[in-house]
Amino acid sequence: MVKPKLMQGNECCALGALAAGVRFFAGYPITPSTEIAEIFSKELPKLGGVFMQMEDEIASLAAVIGASLTGKKAITATSGPGFSLMQENLGFAAVAEVPCVIVNVMRLGPSTGMPTLPAQSDVMQARWGTHGDHSVIALAPSSVKEAFCLTVRAVNLAERYRVPVVLLMDEVIGHLRERVVFQPDEKVVQWERKQCLNPKSSQPFEETADGIPPFFSFGGEYRHHVTGLVHDESGFPTSQREGISRLIRRLHYKITQHLSDIVQVEEFFVDDADVLIIAYGSTARSAQAAVVRAREEGKKAGLLRLITLWPFPEKEVSTAAVNKKAVIVPEMNMGQLALEVARVLPDKNLLFPINRVDGELVTPDEILSVMGRIY
Amino acid sequence: MSKLWKVRLSGKGGQGLITASIVLADAAIRFGKNAVQTQSYGPESRGGACRGEVIISDQNIYYPKISHPNLLVCMSDTAVKTHAGFLAGDGILIIDETLVTQTRPIKSQFYKVPITGLCREKLGQDIYANMVVLGAIIRITEVVPENVVLETFQDYFSLEMLETNLQAFTIGLKAGEKAIKRFGEFSA
Known part of the structure; x- marks a missing residue:
C-alpha cells in the first residue's frame, strides 16, 4: 500500500523536473513561484547539478540557454514580471532551437500587480510575448500531481522538439497542497534530444524530415555557431530569401506536423x-x-x-x-x-x-x- | 466521521495560521481522508489579512476553495468582520478571546478561547498561538484524532522546535476542553 502524501504544486513541479533529468536551474525567486527555486537550491547539489541564483530574469533564462547548449536539461521558474523580462531570451531559444523549460506561476498583472493572488492572464504572452513568428509549447496543470507529470512532459517536449516550453501554472495550483499518490511502478519516461552522430554528414541546423535538426553540444567534439540572427543550416547568418523563409517555416512545421504527439486534452x-x-x-x-x-x-x-x-x-x-x-x-x-x-x-x-x-x-x-x- | 469539513483559519500574517492549516491537512491525509489546503495572504510578511483553508472529505475534491466554511477560526477583529458572515448555517465559530473585541455570540455554535493570551502566559511568546489553535480545534471538533496530529508533528517540526509546539498543542487541547464546558458540545 502506497502512502498518500500532502504535497504542494510548486514542490511537485520541482520534483518532476528532477525526475525528468533536469540538472540545471538558474532563476530569480519571485512569488508565487519561490518554492520551486528553494527546492532546486536544496536538491540539485545533491544530484551533482547546478543551482544558480541570478541577478535578474534576463540573466536567468540566458544561463538556462547556455547550460542547455552544453547538453544539460535546464529549467527556470518565475511569475509575470519575470516572465516579461524573459521574453527576449525566449525568442533567442526559439530561433536557436535550444531546449528549455520556463515555469510561469501566473499571478495577477500587469506589472507588479498582485504578487500573491492568482490569474491566468499570461496565456497570450506565453504564445506571442516575444517578437517575431516563432513556435512555442505551453502546458497548464490542474492538480498537484499533474504539476509533476506536466513538468516531466514539458522537459521531454523541449528536448524532443528543440523548443522552449512554458509550463503555465497559476498561483492556485502552484500553492495548492493536496493528497498525492505515487504508485511504486510509476515510471518517469525521459525523452532525449536527437544527437548529431556524424558532423561530416550532417549540419547543426539541418532540414530533416521531421523538422528537428540533430543537436551538437557546445563544449563537445564539434565546433558550431549559434546566433539569434536568421541562419542557414550551418548555423551562420544568411540573407538569402529562400534560406530565411525555410528557417521560419521549419520552426513552425516542426511543431504543427507533430500535433498528435504534443496536444493533450x-x-x-x-x-x-x-x-x-x-x-x-x-x-x-x-x-x-x-x-x-x-x-x-x-x-x-x-x-x-x-x-x-x-x-x-x-x-x-x-x-x-x-x-x-x-x-x-x-x-x-x-x-x-x-x-x-x-x-x-x-x-x-x-x-x-x-x-x-x-x-x-x-x-x-x-x-x-x-x-x-x-x- | 464522514462529515465534510470546510475549515477556514483567519487572522493576520505572522500568526502562523497557514502553517496550522498545512499541519491539519497533512494529519487528515494520514488519517485516510482526502484533503486540500489553500491560502490567501497579502504581499506583507506580517500584519496583513491572511487565511489558511482546509477541505477534508471522503470524496474527490474538485473546487479547492471554500465559499462557506463550517468551521471558522477568527484571530482578529478584521477576520470576524470579513468572514463571520460567510459561516455555514450549522457552522462552528471559534474566536481568539484575547485579540477579538467582538465577543457577543454571533452564531449558535460559538466558542471563545483565549488563544494568544494562554500562549503568551504559558510559553512567553505569541508565535506558538497557531498550535494552540490547532489543539483547541481538535478537542472541540475532533476533526482529526489527536494522536494522528501528534504523529504529523514528529515529521513536520525540527527537533528543537518540536517540544514547544507540542506544549502549545497541549495547551490548546486543554483550552478546548474548558471551552466545551463553557459553551457545550458542538452538534454536527
Missing part, C-alpha cells in the same frame, strides 16, 4: 453534454465541480479540459463543440483563450465567457449561474 462527460465548458488550470477544477453539480440536477454539462494550451487544440475543441447548445469558457483574465475558442466554433453566439480579474478563483456557482441562464 481531457474529456469529462463531454459526449452527451448539451452545454460544454472549456477550461484549463485551476479554473478547470471549478468547472469539474460545476459539471458534477449540474449532472446531479439532471443537466447535461461536460468539460473539455485543455492540458496543452499552445499549440491550441483546434481539432479537439471543434470536435467537442459539435451539437452543443453553448460553450462556456471560464478564465481568470478578460477572455484570452476564449478568443481562440471563438475562432474555431461554428457559431460565435455559442460562446459564453466568464471572466474574473479580482484575484479570486472562478467559483462553481458562477459557472452554474451562467449555465442556468442559457440552459
